[in-house]
Amino acid sequence: MTPFDALMARAREAVDDRHLDRVRAWKQEHPGALAIGHMPIYSPRPLLEAIGCLPVAVFGGGDQIDVIRGDAYFQSYICHIPRSTIELALHGDLAPLDGMVFPAICDVIRNLGGMWKMLFPEKWSGYLDLPQNFDHQLGGAFYASELRRFARELEARGAKPLEPNALARAIAEENARRAAIFELDALRRDEPWRLRASEAYLAVRAGSAMTAVEHTELLRSILAAARARTVRKLDNVRVVVVGAFCEQPPIDLIVTLERAGCDIVADDLQLGMRMIEGPIEGETIEALARAYIDRGAATASRYIGDLVKGRALIERVRAHRAEGVVFAAASFCDPALLDQPMLETALQREGIAFTTLKYSENTGQFQTIREQAGAFSDSVKLWGGAA
Amino acid sequence: MTTDGNRDASQKRQKAMISDHFAKLSRAKEDGKKVVYTFVPGNLTELLSAFDVLPVLPEINALQSGMRGRSGKYIAEAEKSGHSEDVCTYVKCDLGMLKSGNIGPTGEKLPPPDLLLLSYTGCFTFMKWFELLREEYQCPVVMLQVPYQAEGEITPEMRKYVVDQLRNEVIPALERLTGTKYDEDKLREKMKLSARAEDDLVAVWESARHKPSPVDGYFGGVYYTGPIFSSFRGSQDAVEYYRELREEVEARIARGEGPTTPDGPLGNERYRLVVEGPPNWTNFFDFWRMFSREGAVVVASTYTRVGGLYDRGFRHSPDNPLESLADYCLGCYTNLSLPKRLDLLEHYVKEYSADGFLINSVKSCNSFSVGQLLMLRELEKRTGVPGGFIESDLVDPRYFGKANIENRVQSYLQMLAARMQRRAS
Structure with missing residues (x-):
């Protein structure tokens, strides 16, 4: 097992801990x-x-x-x-x-x-x-x-x-975690073959029940191991996945998209860890509030009051040099599904290709999704985004 | 509510008020009137009329389209243009109506909005709805976020947040729109009129304590709430309407009469029910008859409280008008926590001597529907009264399975009859 694989196994174990054994252990250590x-x-x-x-x-x-x-x-x-x-x-x-x-x-x-x-x-x-x-x-x-x-x-x-000091420390620790996540995102954007979306997903989600310090340590180890590992460069289509911010798709669905020829260079999976775009500046409750107000990510549950619906998505596509967008929303997810037509219109205006799919967290059949995503990635590759 | 020509005087008055309002809307541009689209729960009708602007309520347009058999076509139109089958059909009906020419319920064209007043109260979908409308109309939006009463009370921080938004954002937006200064005395006058109408509406609701009840508080109730929930609160017309309605109801009590139904006055009250959830609009009269023909009367309902809990004491107050508007917005039924909604249902079942309660769970409205199955069980436990559960939708005719719903209603009423018989013997 390579160091990277060992770290991924550790992350996977944390993600699969549905009985919250880690939390039980933490509580024993912190009576x-x-x-x-x-x-x-x-x-x-x-x-x-x-x-x-x-x-x-x-x-x-x-x-x-x-x-x-x-x-x-x-x-x-x-x-x-x-x-x-x-x-x-x-x-x-x-x-x-x-x-x-x-x-x-x-x-x-x-x-x-x-x-x-x-x-x-x-x-x-x-x-x-x-x-x-x-x-x-x-x-x-x-x-x-x-x-x-x-x-x-x-x-x-x-x-x-x-206590003010405790909050200042917690904000600093959270900022360190976010910095590590943003580095992880940058690596995925620049060398998506080095860190696949499904791997980055596990790395971030592993922190669900970790303190910021513990999670940062894991993320830093994963970053180092990913940079050091030997991998084959892939010739996939670069896509952004949108709509999966709440109910999460099965990890196999993310893997299915990858196998269908998509490099997911950005996404809104488990958005919470990235909701504040950039560090939290300041050390107080007001700083936390300001960070959410000023730098909260544009997502379906956040009111977009500036008359430019979809602008954030387009900027994201451009910044990540993505060639298309995959709308992946949970079935019956009102925020994502009500948002989608507006985002589609914005993409159409810019000539950006997209495809849409729905899932639920326990979706078990991926063949149709693989075929759809495969057809999408082929069409983008062959015809430059004529989806 | 009678489908024949024998309408009560209050019904005729309401019909005339509505016709007049839509006529004004159709002439708005010629008359130089500004038009503001907004939502029913937590609406700011008094404030809007203090600025002399005309409100349009998209939910009302959608339900009217449902009752007139047009919603199916409108929803199909919206789905064809990319809207998911999973989401709220009020939104899709409204968008489909817009794309089909925006013809209102009286057959006149609705004017486009000059402003969207997004009173974000008790329903997340409202926010997406007006984002969608803004894309279509490219007009300004002013947002009024109304905090949710998750802990079952209005805190000073919540009230302050709403008042501050009214003072600093909503009122300045209306001043910019109309070119007139905010006149608090004018608002106070409107609030006084609102309170008078609200007193009479409460008397109408509470008349259902009588046996037989002179009103149906759900099917009939949606007519009674029409003026006060929509464009007429704070007007002399609304005061007159509710005075007249109250007199008619009091006369029915004196005569020992039951409520008016689609088939005329109800003769024999057999079951007294409380209903939770909005009605279905596409088959409204079929749905009503499933109850009225069995002698089932709805003595109280929660849907008729989405525009305000007047029977729990709230009145628009001229003394502190903005604070009062804030309390109104915060206190609407769908802005209450689930435990508080349950308390209210329990109160209705007990206070109105209900034999049973029924939940009409609509696919479109997660704000209402999520948690209703738990509410059903808890309410049965608390009251000892049996509950029924049916599913339909607001305005999507595909989700009204008439035979299926009728079977359920009949089975439920038969069960109630057997239970009542056992208890009597």
Whole structure:
């Protein structure tokens, strides 16, 4: 096993830890400390770390579990992630979590937060009302008050009081993690054969239940090993994947796209870790709020108020020298699917090729997707993007 | 609500009010009036009318299209242009209507918006909806973010956020649009009128405590909420409408009459129900008859509270008008947490002596639908009253399976009858 393969195996083990054994171990090492789960897309992990909590990104059960009890709580036209998350919770897999954050990204996640209060009243749960007004004095001030509320509520549950030094340290540690992720992204953009999207995905997702320091260390090791490894250069089509920011596709679907001839040079998979574009400048709650307001990524759950819908996607395509876009949205994902026609129009205006597919987190058949993605990559290769 | 010519005076008044409003809209450009599109929950009708602008409510257009049998075609039009079959059909119906000439419910063309007032209250899809409309109309948008009552209360921070947005963004946008200064006294006058109409509406809702109930609080209720949820709150017309409606309802109580239905007055009240969720609009009267022909009356519903929880004490107040508008926006039903929604349903079941409750779960509306199966179980536990569950959609006719829904409703009512008989004996 090469050093890179060994690191990937370590990352894979962390990603597959659906019983949260890592979290249980962390809690044993930190008696009395809280582990707080958070649903996609974005949660202020540095704030949680600053008050001594372990933030744990929860992405549902993926393709690893059979959803039986969870299905009894949701109609057929609701996406998959809430049902598998409920399934995990009812089976006790999320028992090590002392609380859950439900960020304001769609009505499903919002109402899942309400269900959580009804089903697990003994656990803390918080709805994080992310700002849609991007004026610092308005949305920024409100968001800062939300973050303070979270800190107060968690302190009442046993977290440490929020201290300025601890928050400054947590922000610095988060910035270090983000710097490593951005280096990982840059490597993927510049030499996609050296670090495939599916590998980068595992590297980032492995940090779901790690502190920023631990995750940074892993990311740095993976970066070094990826740069050192010997790999064959591929002649694939460079694509950006859009729409997969919340419910995650099975990793095999990402691999399928790669095998169909696509180098995914950028994506919005597990967007939360990259939601703030660039470092968080400053050391306070206000700095966290400012970072979200000023440099939050343009995504479907964030209001785009500047009359140029799709501009961020086009800039991304250009910056990553991508030749096409793959819209990959979870079935019944309102934000992604309502956004998609506007983004398609923007791409059409710029003559950028795209193809669209839908999945759910437990999709098990990839042949059709492979054929579709293969036809897309061929058409881009042969006819310069005439999709 | 009667489908024949024997309408109550209040119904005739409402019809005239609506016709007049759409006529004004069709002449808006000639008359130099500005048009603002906005949403029903948390709407700022008093503020808009204080600036003398005309509101258009896209949800109302969509439901009217559904009732007039046009929504299927409009939805197909939107899906043909790339909109997913998975998403809200109100949005697709509205977009399809726009692409088909934007003809409103009275057959007159709707004017394009001069401003989109995105009152982002209780529904994530609203945000995407107006992003889509902005792409079509290329007009300015002003966003009013209304925080969600996840913890079941309005905090000072939430109220301040809404008021600050009103003062610093919404009002300046309306001043720019109309070229007139904000006149708080004018707004206060509108708020006074709103409160008067709200008093009478509450009396109408609460009349359903009587046995037999003189009103149907769901099917009939959507007519009763029409003026106050839409363009008429804060107007003398709305005050007159609700005064008249209240008098008619009080007269029905005096005569011991049941509610008006599509087939005339209901003679024999057999079941008293509470309903959660919006109605289906494409087969509205078929749906209503499934209940009314069995003697089932809806004594309270949550859909009729999406435009305000007046029966829980809220009134528009002239004393602190912006704070009051903020509380109104924050307090709409779909802006309440699931536990609070459950509390409200429990209150209705108990206070209105309901025999059962029914959830109409619509595919289009995740804001309503996610969590309803849990609410069903919890409400049964809390009240001991059996619940029923049916699925349909707002305006997509493909999702109204008439035979299937009728079977479910009948089975549910038969079960209720057997239960009531057992209890009686």
